[in-house]
Amino acid sequence: MDDWKEFIDSFRKFLEREVEPFAHEWDEKGELPRVIFKKLSDIGYFGLVAPEEYGGSNLGIIPSVQAMELLSEFCGSTFFSASASFGLFGEPLKHFGSDIQKNEYYRPVLSGEKIGCMAITEPQSGSDVSSIKTIAKQKKDLSIELSGQKTYITNSSIADYAIVLARFINSEGIDKGLTHFIVNLDNPRIQRGRPMKKLGLRASVTGELFFDQAVIGNEENILGGIGKGFRQTMATFNEERLSIAAYSLGVLNACLKECISFASSRMSFGKPIYQHQAVAHMIADLYTKVESVRSFTYRIANEMQTDQEKERKDRDSEMGAKCSALKLFASTQAREGVNLAVQIHGGAGYMEEYKVARLYRDIRLAEIGGGTSEIQKSIIAGSIMKRSKK
Template sequence: MDFELTEDQKKLKESFAELCVKEIAPRADLIDRESIFPKENILLLGKTGFLGMGFPEENGGSQGDPVTKSVLGEELAKACAATYLSAGASAGLFAVPVWKFGTEAQKKRYLPGILAGDKIGALAITEPDAGSDVLGIKTSAQKKGNDWIINGSKTFITNGPVADYYVVVVYTDKEKNRDGISLFLVEQGTKGFSRGKPLDKLGVRGSPTSELFFDDCAVPGENLLGELHMGFYQLVQTLTHGRIGMAVYSLGIAQACLEESINYAQTRTAFKKKLAYFQDIHFKIADMKMYIDVARELIYKAAWMLGREDPQAMLFASIAKLFISEHATRIASDAVQIFGGYGFMKGYKVERLYRDAKLGEIGEGTSEIQRAIITRFVEEQY
């Protein structure tokens, strides 16, 4: 067992961190304040090869494994959580099922543009009446000749207002429950498909989220993604990638909180002493460091298992996401506390981090759902 990153990973981390600090972090506040979709950042991430890491080179991918992607992802989430989220929805939640379950023609059509950052993708599962309960969705597709006619609506979809391509989760046979779900590729501009305005959110305000509407929306048979009725199982695999990605999101935010807190504690004076002198501040910083370091190891383990296609990767993805997302919310709250009144003010990074952190406990399955998944694994084991 070796806990060290390789020399290549260390070098890559260093150069990617530099890029994030120079090119991405400086605009994060503006992106948040004015809810600007960070398309330029996504193009840059395409150019550097980050979006394509681990995907086949013939589809526009570049070399890389899930651990290295997590190492770099932390730097991106630390610099700008909104960019991280939108990039992940496009080159992760959309691109992963296309890569894993798509036909050669689908991979050729969709992956190169997405992995270059030219095109934007989204994955649409959640509906107004069904989020955690995926089998409670109502959107359906009926076969008509060679076409499938989709009807229904989705909500809270990351990149919803700006995407070029969508993977849409529907029932193709409602009677069959989890064995009646399928995935379809829908392109922006398809007749019968429309999207709502960006929803006004607490955090990650630069990553646009919206409703999607399907009104007798006809897509050709070749837009079925993967096997008919196998969508639920394809989704489960996709969400293992997504949950590790979401854990990295929380890790980056938590690490940013730690660094901000240390810097502030070393400069701010109270009672003629630096804040860093007070034991209460030490305890907060020590706890941040402890939870962040434990989480990082957990995430790397989950990512390593994913790279080996270990069936337990799903369990570790849930453990890692649950652990760091809940601690990141606490860590962000403590960071605001260390900043005192300034921490509550717009323009202070910890104020944004505090708002962004909460999504880690909701997106890609809430903490309650992660606990349910972990319990199921434990029950099967004992």
């Protein structure tokens, strides 16, 4: 507990010094400095749920969620790019990787020396993971060629490594199902598209990856076993949805802080605007959203922590529904909360010089990334109906 509190205190000071003064500039440039990954690792952010033998502190899910919440309050772009590297790339390696894979890929990503990403989405395959067309074909010499296209990939243009979901065709021509492959992106047969121009989170680069019969190694590059990719992806999504809830909470915290400051200093009809009932009620609504999202987020984080400690595997479906419900609720409340923040700021809220304008653009992804709100509702309803038949 003392280590946890000490880390959070030092992490806040780090963010005030290394992130907050530059977040607007990074957003305008459309990129993060690569050194921020190393700095986040050095301060201990990447290692909160990582085993000590790989350089982590293994403090657990709850401290990690609190740290993600804090980073999101200062810079959403930094949060998303960092999470794609140590989270979407690193966490599957931690759970499913071999010792050799962890030493070769997991360790350098945790140290911030290398950057990772996860490549699942395709031009014609988003939430419908089972319809993926990318092919990993095993040749007679047992080497594997990767062919296909991935899109909307966070860190695509800056990543060193990727976990790529593809359909594995073995040397006998048999389809062995969706499988994850660990891919070194420094390959002449792998091309990267230009970073896409986005509505928000502009400093977190997003783009495409093209694989043209790229030889990526052999079965040693398979993560966690042949045909295990779909289940691994679903497990990763639970953690991603919890992290998006933490992001949503961080954005709400930032909105409340900005609104308190603005409503205290902005004068209207001879008094600070917070003294007008209309503004006061919006601040009250915003505060209520913060507290409700915080309560839900940390309850699910506690449950996930308990399940991991007890190594429970019997609650996958139930936990999946809960993570979907959490993401749905948190992202909706955050989007509504940011709208209130802009309204409280009035005309100033529409100006890019005010932080709430960036928050307004950035939060929109929370209802899309990690599965749209509509997909979350389908998952929730499916789980409820499945349990009702038992």
